[in-house]
Amino acid sequence: MPAGPGWARPPSPGAEALPDWRERPVPSRARRIYTRGSILRRRFAVRFLKYVLPLGALALLSAIVLWPEFEREGENARLSFRRMSRAAPESVRVVDPRYQGVDEQGRPFNVTAFTASQQGSTNVVELEAPRGDLVLSGGGWMLVESRDGRFDRNANILDLRRDVTIWQDDGTLIETQEARVDVKGGNAEGDRPIAAQGTFGTITGDGFRLRDRGTVVVFTGNARAVLEGGQ
Incomplete structure (x- = not known):
């Protein structure tokens, strides 16, 4: 039967219908544009x-x-x-330290320095330019100072070294190279040559002992005194 418009031949039995070539996907690799x-x-x-x-x-x-x-x-x-x-050991260094206390009668004393250094857990401190201020009997005062020193905080003992100077408010001045000061008891002593001066004159000796919070001063060794005074 001749083919006419709109007529298509049916597929033969057992044969698969092949798609039209225009309907197949076109194998292609799209190129990336850089x-x-x-x-x-x-x-x-x-x-x-x-x-x-x-x-x-x-x-x-x-x-x-x-x-x-x-x-x-x-x-x-x-x-x-x-x-x-x-x-x-561990060390501690303090600038401008200050140690304060009072004696049995409530009189204050102070120990200051330029610097203080402490080794370990000991209560002994090394001092640079130490200075001690003590109130004496009768309301007077005494000042001790040196270049170097050591302060035992338990015993309240101040050991002074190098250019030691002891001042009292009555005008007494004692100079030596080493001295030990009991800042709580108000006593001091030394076994190095000393030179003292005051209203009484001048005294030199091999050592000194300061007792009763400055009211008594004993010069030891070869002492020599030049006394001055009025009638």
């Missing part, structure tokens, strides 16, 4: 990795080779630190 910026970024990334990867490998190899040396140096540093901490 811009100038993307090409430059890609080129930069390639160059960057070209240099970074060899450097990273070299750094990793160096770390693997040198790691035992780092561990050995760390152990030596820890050992030296422990030895130093055991050999050198």
